[in-house]
Amino acid sequence: xxxxxxxxxxxxxxxxxxxxxxxxxxxxxxxxxxxxxxxxxxxxxxxxxxxxxxxxxxxxxxxxxxxxxxxxxxxxxxxxxxxxxxxxxxxxxxxxxxxxxxxxxxxxxxxxxxxxxxxxxxxxxxxxxxxxxxxxxxxxxxxxxxxxxxxxxxxxxxxxxxxxxxxxxxxxxxxxxxxxx
Amino acid sequence: xxxxxxxxxxxxxxxxxxxxxxxxxxxxxxxxxxxxxxxxxxxxxxxxxxxxxxxxxxxxxxxxxxxxxxxxxxxxxxxxxxxxxxxxxxxxxxxxxxxxxxxxxxxxxxxxxxxxxxxxxxxxxxxxxxxxxxxxxxxxxxxxxxxxxxxxxxxxxxxxxxxxxxx
Numbered sequence: 154x155x156x157x158x159x160x161x162x163x164x165x166x167x168x169x170x171x172x173x174x175x176x177x178x179x180x181x182x183x184x185x186x187x188x189x190x191x192x193x194x195x196x197x198x199x200x201x202x203x204x205x206x207x208x209x210x211x212x213x214x215x216x217x218x219x220x221x222x223x224x225x226x227x228x229x230x231x232x233x234x235x236x237x238x239x240x241x242x243x244x245x246x247x248x249x250x251x252x253x254x255x256x257x258x259x260x261x262x263x264x265x266x267x268x269x270x271x272x273x274x275x276x277x278x279x280x281x282x283x284x285x286x287x288x289x290x291x292x293x294x295x296x297x298x299x300x301x302x303x304x305x306x307x308x309x310x311x312x313x314x315x316x317x318x319x320x321x322x323x324x325x326x327x328x329x330x331x332x333x334x
Numbered sequence: 335x336x337x338x339x340x341x342x343x344x345x346x347x348x349x350x351x352x353x354x355x356x357x358x359x360x361x362x363x364x365x366x367x368x369x370x371x372x373x374x375x376x377x378x379x380x381x382x383x384x385x386x387x388x389x390x391x392x393x394x395x396x397x398x399x400x401x402x403x404x405x406x407x408x409x410x411x412x413x414x415x416x417x418x419x420x421x422x423x424x425x426x427x428x429x430x431x432x433x434x435x436x437x438x439x440x441x442x443x444x445x446x447x448x449x450x451x452x453x454x455x456x457x458x459x460x461x462x463x464x465x466x467x468x469x470x471x472x473x474x475x476x477x478x479x480x481x482x483x484x485x486x487x488x489x490x491x492x493x494x495x496x497x498x499x500x501x
Contacts, residue, residue: 317493
């Protein structure tokens with residue numbers, strides 16, 4: 154009797170979860186690191202692969218945060234000044250960089266016949282990722298484990314750590330494939 | 335590059351405790367993750383707290399005081415009962431979802447060690463944990479088991495957060 158009840162509850166939960174699963178929105182955070190591209194491939198293979206066989210389609214967002222642009226001082230000869238043209242070209246370089254990063258990511262998606270939405274936000278990556286989760290009603294966020302750090306695999310990058318704690322949806326931290334041990 | 339080689343079964347280890355977060359995590363993984371990947375194997379691991387740990391919370395000197403040692407056998411049997419219940423519930427969830435290839439294990443000790451070890455033992459591709467670790471009492475003391483696992487497990491880590499509002 155108790156077992157039947159529990160069984161029913163389990164099935165109800167399953168049904169509810171399937172309903173919620175409608176149009177599951179998955180977001181992968183990308184930076185320039187190989188780790189995040191691997192995280193994207195991983196997501197494509199494990200969450201999007203059989204998307205066509207699922208009852209509800211899943212959507213993918215490729216997300217990139219542009220670091221807040223900091224004005225910096227350029228020492229030049231007699232004085233120290235910030236040139237407007239330097240600022241502009243820095244910003245332009247940054248935007249080109251973001252475009253390049255996203256283009257790479259979209260290409261990876263296309264190779265697997267997945268259409269992804271690209272999203273760029275200005276700000277600290279860890280905060281922006283969590284904000285994007287809220288704003289875009291993301292159901293699952295995927296991050297690489299280390300980003301641009303060159304530490305061993307045991308180390309967890311600050312962005313992934315922050316997102317693991319603060320994102321309001323399930324988080325996957327994708328670690329690079331085992332190379333050495 | 336063909337992804338056809340990807341047909342080796344994916345090994346998923348799920349760490350659970352006696353909390354709604356854990357059962358939610360199991361259900362979430364089954365509904366959203368395993369349903370996509372064709373072949374998989376599942377290992378559901380329950381880390382049973384050791385009695386001394388559960389009773390003394392190693393460090394709260396004087397709180398339980400004398401008689402702690404006497405309490406241990408009772409605590410142990412309680413913990414064992416809880417573990418059975420946890421595993422039973424996990425089994426129900428799996429069978430309700432027709433999930434077949436599952437191993438269930440109860441291991442006594444600290445989940446922060448047990449789960450990364452289980453990852454090694456089962457050669458897991460993914461470790462799944464619920465979001466707030468291990469029960470109301472220990473949440474304050476342990477910090478985040480899921481955080482520890484994210485740092486130390488040698489595989490990808492999935493932290494399933496229960497969207498229910500906290501009270």
